[in-house]
Amino acid sequence: MSKRPRSQLEQDIPGGVRREARPQPPQLSRSADRMAVCDQSLPPQGHGSPVVVNEVPEAAENYRKLFQEMLGTLKEKLQAAKIIQTDEQERMVIMQKDEQNFKEMIESEYSIRIRLMTEQIRMNLRILQGRFNLDLRQTSQKQLMEFSTKLKEKFQETLQRLNLLGRENMKKLKESEVRLSEHICSLQQITVELEEKCRQPASVLLQNAEYALERSESLLHQFLQSAQITDLSVCQITGMSKMLNVLQRPITLDPKTAHPYLVLSEDLRSVRLRNVQRGVPGHPERFDFSATVLGVQRFTSGRHYWEVDVGRAAQWQLGVYRSSTVRNSSGNKVLLTGSLMGTDHTFWALPPFRRISFRERVHRVGVFLDYEYQQISFYDAAKGSLIYNFSYLAFQGALRPMFSLSISSGGVNSDSLTICLPHVSPCNDTVGPQSSSRCEI
Incomplete structure (x- = not known):
C-alpha cells in the first residue's frame, strides 16, 4: 500500500536549518x-543627621x-x-x-x-x-x-x-x-x-x-543586531531565455510513475495534488514515497529545455531523475526546490544540499539539460535570469524530467504544476543544437 507523501522540506531539508529570530x-x-x-x-x-x-x-x-x-x-x-x-x-x-x-x-x-x-x-x-x-x-x-x-x-x-x-x-x-x-x-x-x-x-x-x-x-x-548585508542575487545573470527558446521541447507526464496522491490532466501536461489517495495499479516505476511524477521522455544525449509553471504551488521540486534500484537515493536526482512560506520564498539545490541566494518569487521555471557537457541549469523563465546551475555531474544512463509537490500531514492542498508549451516548434530545422540530440520515448 502506498505511503502518504512526506513534505519535500521534511525529505530534503535537514532540521535546524531555518534560523528563528531570537528575542532580546x-x-x-x-x-x-x-x-x-x-x-x-x-x-x-536632615541636615547634619548622622547615618x-x-x-x-x-x-x-x-x-x-x-x-x-x-x-x-x-x-x-x-x-x-x-x-x-x-x-x-x-x-x-x-x-x-x-x-x-x-x-x-x-x-x-x-x-x-x-x-x-x-x-x-x-x-x-x-x-x-x-x-x-x-x-x-x-x-x-x-x-x-x-x-x-x-x-x-x-x-x-x-x-x-x-x-x-x-x-x-x-x-x-x-x-x-x-x-x-x-x-x-x-x-x-x-x-x-x-x-x-x-x-x-x-x-x-x-x-x-x-x-x-x-x-x-x-x-x-x-x-544586538546582525550585520545587514546585500544578497548576492542582485548580481543576476540575465538574457538567456531567447537562446533557450529554440531548444524548448514538449514534455509529457508518465502516468505509470505518478504517486497515488497526484492527479494528471488529460493532456498529461499538468499535475495536481489531492488529499485522497487514488486507486491505481501497481507498477515498478511508480513513486510511493514522495508525491512525484516523471516525464515520459528519456534523454541520453544532446541538449534539452523545458519550462514549468510553478505559480500555483507553495512547495515544489523540479529537475532530472536517473533510474536506480534505490528509488529514494539523493544520488539519482538533480533538483531545485522552491518553498513559499508567507512572503518568504526560498530555493534549495541538491546535490550537494545548499540554500540558494535568489530571493525573488518565480512563477515559471526553465530547466536546461546539456547531456554531453554534464550540466543542468535552472532559470526564471519570465525574466531570463539564472537561478542556479550544476556542472560536472557525470551523467550515466537515461535521464527523465522530474516533478514533485509537497503536502503537510493532514493538510488541505491543491498545489499544481503545469508544463508550458514550446515557444517554437521542436521540429524547426534552424535549431542546430537540438537536432543532434537523442530523445527516447
Whole structure:
C-alpha cells in the first residue's frame, strides 16, 4: 500500500536549518523604581543627621538582590551575544563559499551561451550550404566575434559587481564581529564585578553600588543586531531565455510513475495534488514515497529545455531523475526546490544540499539539460535570469524530467504544476543544437 507523501522540506531539508529570530533578554525595571526600593531601607536624613548604621545591612541586602537579578539578565544577554557572534562567523564562511560558487556559475553560464551561439551559427551555415559564399562565412564569423566580445564584457561587469559586493559584505560582517567581541568582553567584565560585589560585606558592597547598576543597564540597553548585508542575487545573470527558446521541447507526464496522491490532466501536461489517495495499479516505476511524477521522455544525449509553471504551488521540486534500484537515493536526482512560506520564498539545490541566494518569487521555471557537457541549469523563465546551475555531474544512463509537490500531514492542498508549451516548434530545422540530440520515448 502506498505511503502518504512526506513534505519535500521534511525529505530534503535537514532540521535546524531555518534560523528563528531570537528575542532580546528582558530588561530590568527603571532606575527610579529601583531607587525607590533601596531608599525604603535607608532612614530620612536632615541636615547634619548622622547615618543610622543599623540600616546599612538592609540597604546592602536590597542592592545584593538587584545585583543578582541583574546578573541573570546580563548572562542572558551574554549568551545571546555569543550566539550572534558565532552566526556572524558562520555567515562569513558561507558568504565566501557562496561568492565562489556564484563565480563558477557565471563562468559556466558564459561557456554555455558561447557554445550555443557557436553551434547555432554553424548549423545555419550548413542549412545555407547550397548558397554558401565567402561573404556569408565572414559575416557569420564577425557576428560570432561581436557576440562573444559583448558577452564577455557583460560577464566581466557581473564578476566585478560580485567582487565589490563580496568585499562590502565581508567588511560589514567583520565590523559586526568586532563590535560583538567588544560587547561580549564588556558583559563578561561587568558580570565578574557584580559577582564579586555579591560576595562583599554590606559596607563594601554599598560603595559605588549605583554606578555598577548604571553601567550594567547601559550594556543591557545596547541592541544586538546582525550585520545587514546585500544578497548576492542582485548580481543576476540575465538574457538567456531567447537562446533557450529554440531548444524548448514538449514534455509529457508518465502516468505509470505518478504517486497515488497526484492527479494528471488529460493532456498529461499538468499535475495536481489531492488529499485522497487514488486507486491505481501497481507498477515498478511508480513513486510511493514522495508525491512525484516523471516525464515520459528519456534523454541520453544532446541538449534539452523545458519550462514549468510553478505559480500555483507553495512547495515544489523540479529537475532530472536517473533510474536506480534505490528509488529514494539523493544520488539519482538533480533538483531545485522552491518553498513559499508567507512572503518568504526560498530555493534549495541538491546535490550537494545548499540554500540558494535568489530571493525573488518565480512563477515559471526553465530547466536546461546539456547531456554531453554534464550540466543542468535552472532559470526564471519570465525574466531570463539564472537561478542556479550544476556542472560536472557525470551523467550515466537515461535521464527523465522530474516533478514533485509537497503536502503537510493532514493538510488541505491543491498545489499544481503545469508544463508550458514550446515557444517554437521542436521540429524547426534552424535549431542546430537540438537536432543532434537523442530523445527516447
